[in-house]
Amino acid sequence: MRASLKGEMEMKIADKFEELKEKKEAALITYICAGDPDIESTKDIVYALEKGGADIIELGLPFSDPVADGPVIQAASVRAIQNGMDTDSYFKLISDLETDIPLVCMTYYNLVYAHGIKEFVSDCAKSGICGLIIPDLPVEEAGELIAESREKGVANIFMVTPNTPADRIEKVSQNTSGFIYVVPRMGVTGGKTELGESLKVQLDGIKSNKPKAVGFGISTKEQAEEAVKDGADGVIVGSALVNIVASGDNVLERIESLTRDIKSGCKKA
Amino acid sequence: MKGYYGKYGGQFVPELLMPALEELDREYEKMRSDKKFQDELDYLLKDFGGRPTPLYHAPNLSQKYGIKIYLKREDLVHGGAHKLNNALGQALLAKHMGKKRIVAETGAGQHGTATAMAAARLGMEATVYMGAKDVERQKMNVYRMELMGTEVIPVETGSKTLKDAINEAMRDWVTNVKDTHYLIGSVVGPHPYPMIVRDFQSVIGKEARKQILEKEGKLPDSIVACTGGGSNAMGIFHPFIKDDVDLFAVEAGGKELKEGATVAYHSASLCEGKEGILHGAHTKVLQNKDGQILESTSISAGLDYAGVGPELAYLVNIGRLKPRYITDDMAVNAFNELSRKEGIIPALESSHAVGYVLENAKSGELGETVIINLSGRGDKDLESLIKRRDGNENS
Secondary structure, three states, rough: OOOOOOOHHHHHHHHHHHHHHHEOOEEEEEEEEOOOHHHHHHHHHHOOOOOOOOOOEEEEEOOOOOOOOOOHHHHHHEEEEEEEHHHHHHHHHHHHHHOOOOEEEEEEEHHHHHHHHHHHHHHHHOEEEEEEEEOOHHHHHHHHHHHHHHHHHEEEEEEEEOOOOOOHHHHHHHHHHOOEEEEEOOOOOOOOOOOHHHHHHHHEEEEEEEEEEEEOOOOOHHHHHHHHOHHHHHHEEEEHHHHHHHHHOHHHHHHHHHHOOOOOEEEEE | OOEEEEEEEEOOOHHHHHOOOOOHHHHHHHHHHHHHHHHHHHHHHHHHOOOOOOOOOOOOHHHHHHEEEEEHHHHOOOOEEEEHHHHHHHHHHHHHOOOOOOEEEOOOOOHHHHHHHHHHHHHEEEEEEEEEHHHOOHHHHHHHHOOOOOOEEEEEOOOOOOHHHHHHHHHHHHHHHEEEOOOOOOOOOOOHHHHHHHHHHOOOHHHHHHHHHHHHHOOOEEEEOOOOOOOHHHHHHHHHHHOOEEEEEEEEEEEOEOOOOEOOOOOOOOHHOOOOOEEEEEEEEOOOOOOEEEEEOOOHHHHHOOOHHHHHHHHHOOOOOOEEEHHHHHHHHHHHHHHHHHOEEEHHHHHHHHHHHHHHHHHHHOOEEEEEEEEOOOOHHHHHHHHOOOOOOOO
């Protein structure tokens, strides 16, 4: 991807949500782990996601100790690291990708810290990363990262969970750019989540005009429909896709087809 | 900022845990000055836990090594290690908070055992995560936990040791945070844990201070404690921080002080670690250039950890605490020496502290009077030491 002007990266996410709003669609945000099983496959998987209709792609930069992730993404992280994925290869991979879809980096704070916060954000902007999700970095500890990200025009996506009290929701919403990552249940990534009335209540409780995307345990078209009906502006799918990668069986075709299927559940009424 | 020791500490955790940490912080502050809570804890420590523990003058070692060596006998606490001090405190706190269930990690199994004892005594449900490698080398403690009604879950991910057990315990806590308390066993993790665990373990240092003044009429020249996460070390050091007493934190030097691509052949985070974030805190961490956490190595499961408590990292940085290390072999020598000379079989963890004193007694660095925190007893280590002796090392 080409380097961007200041602010352009962050705007790519906002523009995407605007564009979809006009089309009466919610965004399908897909997660895969970069370098799982290897760098070349990741490129092909990104293109399969694009063909299937993904609107935003999260590329995980794998960490040895991913405490917010369930077994599926943990295993993917191990495979990727064993096959040589590291921070420099990650940014090279992002630079090499030929896609206009907004790309978001999901990783853990120690990798950002070890690379240098300023340099990490700068490498994000240079390589074509539009936003950052760091699940072990609450807003209270994120001051330096937010300042650097604002400077470079990279979005900071923070999470709201079912137990986040109203005053924290406000703090998280204010500090978030790009979209608010809404976790509909307690726990780690993967598994299966029952959506229902509680999601509607949770989404209604987030008083912000920023887009809200729901993720953790979303793997089917029906769940996407349910989340969109409850008011989600986007749905995030991760472990279900990573499972396909792990199977090694007809990966690209199945990734594309699952993406297309879930995207068909993203129509707004 | 809240929960910081200089630049170390903080709360680097998933959003799901932030409300739980705030609740814990608030409730702990209440209980800290609640006389009824403190009386109940004192009673349990005394009549259930066997406190106070003696400060024992080791005459044979002292004579052989030429300095006056005292042992703070935490090996005599119920369960065989200092871990009960914190487990009782936190379990009681959790009960006051209305939590029904406790989840914990364990390395050597001593914290898991202490948690199992506290949970059984207070009528709470407990689940303990333990690295599969540690389950293998500390079988006796697994049996003990199960006997007391605790569920032990072996962790097969990563290095299959303490770091991975903490990851799993955190994942469990994230999922069940509503009715579950995470009973962290060391001065690690996000604020307020490093503070809470230090406070509950400070009973060691408070007793030792009083005892040495009674016996010697003055403070010791130095205090030596083994350090993995650092709970026994912070526990004995804390009441002496403002005194003119040298403090030595002895880490596991393992096989050698080298690092590979994914493995450190030691567990010496204070001596060799770099600035980083692990398990919720900014501290010193064994990691590669990208920040991937290295698998640590030590003969002692309880010290086999890639991080260390943030307050210890801070004390090292300001020059108040001297970080040192002892290799596996030196620790085993100390284990044998203390057993033979004094009739006390130390835990392999504590053997690192003993080893440092034996190796350096004659250098003058420790002064004339030293207290070693004998953090635990060695019964749990006999099986792996017999295997090692017979050339079938399993560590």
